[in-house]
Amino acid sequence: MIFMAQIQFPSHMSLASMVMVILFTTTSPIFATKDCNFPAIFNFGASNSDTGGMAAAFGPPGLPYGITYFNRSAGRYSDGRIILDFIAQNFGLPYISPYLDSLGSNFTHGANFATFASTVDIPTSIMPLGKLSPFCLAVQCTQFKYFILNTKLIRDQGGVFSTLVPKEDYFSKALYTFDIGQNDLTAGFLGNTSIQQVNATIPNVVDKFIENIKNIYNLGARSFWIHNTGPIGCLPIILASFPTSIKDGYGCAKIYNEVSQYFNLKLKEALAQLRSDLPLAAITYVDTYSPKYSLFQNPKKYGFEFPLMACCGNGGKYNYNSRGNCGQVTSGTQKVVGSCLSPNTRIVWDGIHYTEAANKIVFDQISTGAFTDPPIPLNMTCQKNST
Ligand SMILES: *[C@@H]1O[C@H](CO)[C@@H](O)[C@H](O)[C@H]1NC(C)=O
Ligand SMILES: *[C@@H]1O[C@H](CO)[C@@H](O)[C@H](O)[C@H]1NC(C)=O
Ligand SMILES: *[C@@H]1O[C@H](CO)[C@@H](O)[C@H](O)[C@H]1NC(C)=O
Ligand SMILES: *[C@@H]1O[C@H](CO)[C@@H](O)[C@H](O)[C@H]1NC(C)=O
Ligand SMILES: *[C@@H]1O[C@H](CO)[C@@H](O)[C@H](O)[C@H]1NC(C)=O
Secondary structure (H helix, E strand, O other): OOOOOOOOOOOOOOHHHHHHHHHHHHOOOOEOOOOOOOOOEEEEEOHHHOOOHHHHHHOOOOOOOOOOOOOOOOOOOOOOOOHHHHHHHHOOOOOOOEOOOOOOOOOOOEEEOOOOOOOOOOOOOEOOOOOEOOOOHHHHHHHHHHHHHHHHHHHHHOOHHHHHOOOOOHHHHOEEEEEOOHHHHHHHHHOOOOHHHHHHHHHHHHHHHHHHHHHHHHOOOOEEEEEOOOOHHHOHHHHHHOOOOOEOOOOOEHHHHHHHHHHHHHHHHHHHHHHHHOOOOEEEEEOOHHHHHHHHHOHHHHOOOOOOOOOOOOOOOOOOOOOOOOOOEOOOOOOEOOOOOOHHHOOEOOOOOEOHHHHHHHHHHHOOOOOEEOOOOHHHOOEHHHO
């Protein structure tokens, strides 16, 4: 069963108190009634929201990454723009510069701390020898802390560098976005950990996630837009790695999606608690799972075909295998693993990440407020006192 956003009232609550709850929720003073004017975006996350962090640290993915939009990967794990790019565009902001990129970055309107393969939890096996990013969420938070301090020094000094950093008041007025957690799950699945063991780590992963959000709040952040995790069991990397796993009616591996849903349930609960712990913050839980899953349920409706196959890959049932990933040169034929003919007719780009076409549809859906808790459009998710 898909986890759907819903409020459940305890059975002992009277009708009157239910009405009070509803009144209180809908007239909550936290959210502004007019559009927010976020001057900056600070993002924390993994590859789904990386705009060049991993590329700066370990080199960019090669073409055909970026082929649809940038004509180079631009440090993104897609054929084009990612959801964070659409969020920035929505507010008329430039694409968010990666914090790690020392060349050509302009942080006036925000910074992106996300990197490919980042986890919430501290990783035990990191690149370049291991598989996970050294820039886990706690490291990204530390980077942000010193980013605030150092931009103050630079502003005080004046000169050209001061035109590259945010104004002081932008930190409290900015939108803080998060997209992380998927790698905490997949690292376990693809490592030597049973599904039940991975599932059992989730409460701890969510606790750490919340701890880091609190740290960012304590540094002055007030408006939070927090993505949950997608249907991991629909991704070619999982389908190809666990071919005998039981499938749902759409061909997705059921149990892996159930683990995603459990993560999402715990995250949603923890954010509801955080909302009462931090009354000055506007905390929005964003269900990306449902709009992503609906692409796999109804591909034709959205103009997609071969929903479970990677567009850029090297063969096999799901066009994903370990003999060569998208953009890599295969050892056998010495050819670069390339794109399908029309990435805009595909959901999954490289077996792990979504195409620009899919990202745009998911953005359009989450930005309306139909998939968020509380159900408020992206344009109105600011903290009242900060606008
Ligand atoms: C895309 O980049 C290639 C080089 O990688 C170049 O030959 C081509 O002209 C570029 N296309 C566009 C539309 O800019
Ligand atoms: C950085 O971006 C800001 C806002 O777009 C702009 O005013 C500033 O001139 C830019 N700095 C440089 C050095 O280009
Ligand atoms: C995986 O776990 C099994 C059983 O716990 C163990 O025997 C095996 O050595 C482990 N393999 C790796 C690669 O860690
Ligand atoms: C994950 O753990 C929760 C809590 O114990 C349980 O309800 C759920 O069924 C588990 N999911 C899987 C796939 O094991
Ligand atoms: C949000 O605001 C932007 C910029 O003003 C606008 O282009 C967009 O249509 C708005 N989105 C919604 C869903 O109202």
